[in-house]
Amino acid sequence: MPHTVQGVVSRAKGAPVELVDVVVPDPGPGDAVVDVQACGVCHTDLHYRDGGIGDDYPYLLGHEAAGRVSAVGEGVVGLEVGDFVVLNWRAVCGVCRACAAGKPWYCFDTRNASTPMTLADGTPLSPALGIGAFASKTLVAAGQCTKVDERLPAEQAGLLGCGVMAGFGAAVNTGGVTRGQSVAVIGCGGVGDAAIAGARLAGATTVVAVDVEDRKLEWAKGFGATHVVNSRSEDVVTRVQEICGGVGADVVVDAVGRPETYRQAFEARDLAGTVVLVGVPNPEHTVELPMGDVFGRGGALKSSWYGDCLPSRDFPMLADLALQGRFPLADFVSETVGIGDVEDAFAKMQRGDVLRSVVVL
Template identity: 70%
Template structure:
């Protein structure tokens, strides 16, 4: 029997979001209903509201979430009612060419729930990243649920569902940061700070945080940065080179995603070094680089999508490290808020006042 719950809806481009009653159907084959306990407020949700991802309004926002499995549909075996899970937006298919080659983190055919959640008038909702977790309950594919240790706080665990995993994965999975490496991270918001934390976890010897905001740079120090560079007053390429004996960093992570910051990352890396793009550019952005420089500097230019993570592998591991005191995920939570406060959280995000606002239900 379907249920009526409260959820945060974006009805039109740049319109303030509203909390409305939504209808969540019973799970069908391969589907799961999850009772949401916490969900982070991510820039991607704001992009949905701004019309920057698609125009499939109305959107049920929220995707960076953790909760309890309430019910499962036919054929679901990987989770059961009562399981504490983190939701992910890359439920791997196991059958595409990437999965069959043993690279499921690149899955080309990820899937979501087949049924649609709706408003009470029957209008179908588009769930953000196939999740829609700014709601008391949501319907997802079973593959979007990853069981983790229930000792973790939901407000902390849910952050691995998107931004924090993207940053940690950009360092560890995509950038292959290793012991003794030098790393520079350009952009010290939630994703950039997570890349700093991931670099520290991987054993990097020198971690250089770059931003134009002094408060963000101070936050980066708490996350594990060994040096900070204010790129509003200092040439970041020159500063990174000075901090690395004139060579450049082994790995440079662009957590902003603009042509200017990408060029900084490109020229701030050592010969045969690695550039990782994890910040999300907009469609109109164009990049121009001398092809001879691309060839002559060697190394690797990589893009990191969701931190090249495999949720079934990475989420439990990172939660365990957090519970062991080796990964301070709680530092990413600036504030906890109610479902009705999401619009205000978007405003604070614009001002750069928070790493993460987290809705707690």
């Protein structure tokens, strides 16, 4: 039978979120109900609240989550009640042209739950990234549930579902960072620091962190940055080139997504180097590049969707690396908070006080 739980809902653009009753229906064919144990407070949730993603209000926020499966629908295979899972927002279909081409991380027909969760009056909710996990239960497609080692604390495991995976994947999957390379990362929030940690794990010997705040640059050192550049007081392109042998970095990750940071990334890379855009841009922004440089520099300009990850492959790998002490997942958790503290967590995030606040349910 359906369950009524408390959930964090955004009703209107820019309005403070509310903690209200949410009705979670029984799972339909191919669906699963997950008892959420922890959910990170991500910038994407703030974008939903502020109308930066769409206007399909009301939104049930929260998507960076881990928990246990409590029910499965008809036809679900490979997932059972009691499984400890991280939720993902790209449940691949297996049959679209990207999947058929052997590139399921680009799946063009990802799955979500077959029926909506609702407010108590029956109003359908739009779950953030098809998940909606600022609630003690949520309904998702079974393919959005990725099993990982249950020894990993839920407040750490949930972060694999978005920001950490996006940053790590931007460096390792999209950027293809490998041994001995130089890397620059512009923007040292959670995504940028995950890119830094991923680059070091992949064997990069020079990793330059770029940000406007000294506090964030100190955090970046803890994740493996070998050099730091404060772009308020130093010219980013000149300094990155100087640090990287006078020629620029092999891979530059833009974890901000603004025209000026993308231009910096483009100019700070070496010949035949790679630029990776993982910061989500404002759709209204544009960037101009000289075509002579686009041609003459060679290399690649790439966008990284969700770190070009395959959840079934990458989530368990990162969980295992964290348990082995080889990936500093625990260091991304700045604080744990209650479900009624999301608005306050948004404010801390906007001030740059935290990498991640994590709601524990």
